[in-house]
Amino acid sequence: MLKLNSHPSGRHFLQIPGPTNVPDRILRAMDYPTIDHRGPEFQQLGRKILGQIGQIFQTVQPVVIYPASGTGAWEAALVNTLSPGDTVLMYETGHFASLWNKMAEKLGLKPEFIGDDWRSGVDADRVHARLLDDAGHQIKAVCVVHNETSTGVTSDIAAVRRAIDRAGHPALLLVDTISSLGSIDYRHDEWGVDVTVSGSQKGLMLPPGLSFNAVSQKAIAASRTARLPRAFWGWEEIIEANKNGFWPYTPATNLLYGLSEACDMLLEEGLQNVFARHKRHAEATRECVRAWGLEILCQNPDEYSDALTAVVMPRGADGERCNADALRKVILANFNMSLGQGLSKLSGWVFRIGHLGDFNDLTLMGTLAGVEMGMVLAGVPHLAGGVAAAMRSLQESALANKLD
Known part of the structure; x- marks a missing residue:
């Protein structure tokens, strides 16, 4: 032994x-010397990444990149779109869905948790039935995990979108793709997702440290009236700075080198x-x-x-x-x-x-x-x-x- x-x-x-495992190409890319995050070389890098990352999410909408874990991206999705006391419908597919539910409680939201046995995915019919009962539209968002990392179960996100639409309900759809992005087919735009949450350390083949919110125009509109406190997590300043290839704070430069290489690898394949x-x-x-x-x-x-x-x-x-x-x-x-x-x-x-x-x-x-x-x-x-x-x-x- x-x-x-x-x-x-x-x-x-x-x-x-x-x-x-982080491939050698990405490790070598991250070895580059750190550069001025306000200079023209970084601007070129930023524009390249922001032009590629949407392809990975299969979206033409903005993708906000944070120097954070996937947990940070969960919080960003909630605080940018919701207000204190809002009801959110969540589905118990496993450990990580449960953690997102607990976060919603800590932020002063009112999550309704549809319980299940951790051996199956989201039942879209149960989501539909609950939304039909919500005639007053108290539910402001539906939050689900695409691929539950604790159980090895993948949910049908397109079916959840159809369930919301069949109910004629205006709730936002928020989806965790932390262990599916870059590994399992996921279509932010086609499936009508409002906020897609993800992280760098799984299908993107990077070390931990970057997280993402892909956001729809409906989600951006909701962020203008949402009242949960946010500063670092706020989308508006980041999206505005991203238009010129920059961030409003010091970004994780060397991880962004790695992200650029990861996007190249995925799109080359x-x-x-x-x-x-x-x-x-x-x-x-x-x-x-x-x-x-x-x-x-x-x-x-x-x-x-x-x-x-x-x-x-x-x-x-x-x-x-x-x-x-x-x-x-x-x-x-x-x-x-x-x-x-x-x-x-x-x-x-x-x-x-x-x-x-x-x-x-x-x-x-x-x-x-x-x-x-x-x-x-x-x-x-x-x-x-x-x-x-x-x-x-x-x-x-x-x-x-x-x-x-």
Whole structure:
């Protein structure tokens, strides 16, 4: 077993669902010397980034970039559009939806939380029914998570938009894409989203430290009358400064170098190719989990995430569920690989395999081999052959798409 004070050979496999591995191109871009954030060289960089980032969100509307985590972008979405005491409708898809709900409470909003079991996505019919009951339009916004990082469940955002429209309700639609942007197809404009929230450290392949609000004209109009306190988070000054390629404060210059490179990489590959690659790796992972005889946390195949897979631990010979954190510890100690832990009420009985970002077939096979070997060492009951099943899945898809 690896000693804690020894240096493991090879690279660390960071297979949590974010932060993800940062590719060399981005690391080298971030190595550039810091420049004057009021000068012409930075202005050129700012204009390039602001011209590209909308393509990643699939929007022609403004995208506001903050030096912050995704949590900051959550707060920005709420404080720019809402007033104290406003009712917001939120949906319990998992740990991160629950945290956004708690933030709304702390900000003096009145969130209504539609409860669910953390094994399925947003039920658009339940959203529609609640909005129909709101004849006085007290609900000012609907807040949902596109890809719930804690559960590996992806919700149908277009269906939520249709539910709002069918109810004839004026509520804004706010969507968290922190673990889906750049990994799973997401269409801010086409799906009628008013504020899209995201972060840099997952599908965008950057370190943590940048966050985003893509904003509709309806959201900008709402910001003019919203009364929640805001200063740093305010959109107006940032959007105005962005018109000339600048920010109204000192931006995270070196992270913006990295963002420029990340946009180049995603657009060079082509977004649809990026999404297809993630889907291919996700399907191979699920084939592997099924071959192990283990259960995928997400119960609806139509809602399977292409960014990560949450795996339910089996029960041992004593009838007790095996401990996921003990398995993760064995895998880290023996194979220098980090897997995502189960969060809050999933703690101890779920582990998460991240397969997003700068990721290819061999990375996936190494990841799944590490899990399978770890289960053997940890004495976790499973069937042999999961890695072989994933390999067959990858081979079949490669042959189907073979280039001449």
